Amino acid sequence: MERSLAFYEKVIGFKVYEKTDKSAQLTADGETVLLSIEQPSDVIPKKGRTTGLYHFALLLPHRTDLAKILKHFLQTGYPLQGASDHLVSEALYLADPDGNGIEIYTDRSASKWEWNESQVVMATEALDAENLLAEGIEGTWNGLPEGTVMGHIHLHVAELDKTEEFYTKGLGFDVVSRYGPQALFISTGKYHHHIGLNTWNGVGAPTPPANSVGLESYALVLPDEASLKDTVASLKEIGASIAEENGVL
Template identity: 60%
Template sequence: MGFHSKPTTFVGHVKIKVENLERSLTFYREVLGLDILEQTSSAARLTTDGKTSILSLEQPENVIAKQGRATGLYHFAILLPERSDLADIVVHLIDKGIRFGASDHLVSEALYLDDPDGNGIEIYSDRDPSTWKWEGNNVAMTTIRLDIENLLTCAKSGKAWKGMPEGTVMGHIHLHVADLDQAEEFYIKGLGLDVVSRFAGQALFMSDEKYHHHVAVNVWSGVGAPRPAENSVGLESFTLVYADEEARQAAINQLQQIGASVLKEENEWITQDPSGNRVVLAI
């Protein structure tokens, strides 16, 4: 489908801050089935295929608990290759006694849970894109009850869960922002994404190449919500992957034209949206 590979622009990696690295590693390994690719005393890069990292954890100095009613991470979303993989994780979470929510979004089926620090996580599988309903450039999405019983008919009964399967990717990211109009200018005119859905003046869904969304933003923490403290639990950054240097440079130029700051730090190009959410521009 190509929604998470070049030449599509997509979210390739998310980096979050946690209070206790070892506690978080236990959760992400035993509950979510990710493996450690690299680790230091204060950070770890996690993987599903042993080669690339889709998620990093960082324990900042003097870290403080996640702040409510602030901008930042709403959830990051891990996309599984098959519906059967989602069914298997449901069985696994039930076996582990982990509480989770579940929703049907028409374009996808999704589970929701928090890590030990309250960082939001979605785990989902997409329905066949040929079944997605489009009206012009707007895709039909909603939130209704997920038919868990039907989903479980896909589970690989009798087989022990072996963790996140190869082919798992970072599907999208959903952020709290302070102002939807400012966010739209940044992500559309700056980063070059397209609006694919609007929700009642509260949320905006954006993507490249007609995916249902690679990035979503909302004002559910309140219009004008403040930025969290630099050392608080939550989002450190997410990586947006462009097809090539030409595409990345076009985005950099567009960001500068709308007055957004773009800085080069240790061979990485980094910007931030008007609410302080950091974006690494990669190729």
Template identity: 55%
Template sequence: MRKHFHKKPNMYTSHVQLKVSNLTRSIEYYTTIIGFKVLEQTADIAYLTADGKTSLVSLIEIQNAQPLREGFTGLYHLALLLPTRKDLGNIVQHFVELNVRLGASDHDVSEALYLNDPDGNGIEIYVDRDESEWTWNEDGTVQMTTDRLNFQPILATADEKWDGLPQETVMGHVHLSVANLPQSENFYTNVLDYRVVARYGAQALFISTGQYHHHFGLNTWQSANGQVPTANMVGLNSFTIVLNDEQIAAKIKQELATNGYNTETYDAAPKFGGQQAFSTMDPNGLRIIFTMDGE
């Protein structure tokens, strides 16, 4: 598996926390359909794992939950990266057997499936093509398409041994619905030091570190000039970015302060994304947790 894009010194996302309206229903979906296992659970929160050690996704039940709506910022989708094409073939077979509705696209750099959880949170499950097959343009952008996915060669790799998400599954990227694209671009590139690697007109862009096709997507398709979600609205609660070391952490804290963004200490359990973390709110009112605990 080509995991070096999701290791230090890259700034990759290790964890996403979602607000849900019914924890029992969501656990059933994420374990039975998606293939997670429950690492730990309390009355109102569940930590989900693929490797039995760390949590990629956690679910927190909120009271008087309000549904997702257009016109708000938040999660467009979280994206789970599988180790091999065979794993994608196996989960496709699993979805077919359970008659799961899904979308699918060939993005040239990757092959992807798309689903929505019971609260409407978007989920992408994908496999990367080998990086030697990615096309980088002279301007430093990577070629990404949205073509019809050819399922036949994917299913041909399957060995019918699907037993939940593979242990090597990682959070491949996070795609955000933002209110203002130039403002979000400024924050993620000038403050956090990501690089733009692709643009879709004036409504979407993709950013990364280390020549990955994208660690984040940002778009305004359903959220242009959008409002910040209320606390009791289902959807994204936070996402965790792994930083390389204390020096990078200090630099980002300084950049955040210089640009008027507040930070606060965030004591998180290791399974949630590390200890001695700090957090901030991006321009869209979305909470980012920064940690140095990670690969």
């Protein structure tokens, strides 16, 4: 836990919202919890070729913020796994000490995104790091800025057809991009994606052990009670199992 907490505070720039011996809740603005980390009993290392987290993605409010954190990574020597221009966004990729994938990115203006009818145009091109760093040359990194949000998550899944049905017919997401038969990207409100789903770990990939390093859960925040009721009805229509605890499904 101490190793992970040091990483998320000193490398990523989170603030601790609440902490116990085995868990911590992390925030960028001191009020909204964006990430919770826990140390379960008898935890085992992350296994390859399973379903679960590919990466979670922190969306920074301004391009200068991305420039500052890139400069911070270079100065501290923390290894990056990638740096990409996705046309809709610019992104940095790394992993925490347990191997959980992290993306840190900033969006280009939505007015510059290109759409082919219902499909947004995205790509994976080399990031112009020099141009980015020049934008933040005057700034100093002071951790994650206020306004940082959880921009999206990207998951390894066992197969796409049933997964697509669950997220679109059950939860009401729209498919906004497909990468052949192996990946799709979904969102609401014509965002470029709130969730990425892929079978890159293999069709039929098994679920990791319950005590494995990785993602335990994530939360979708709906705008109002009516939206929640509609979502419950849609999930029941497709036969999804629903459990409720203290108003949370």
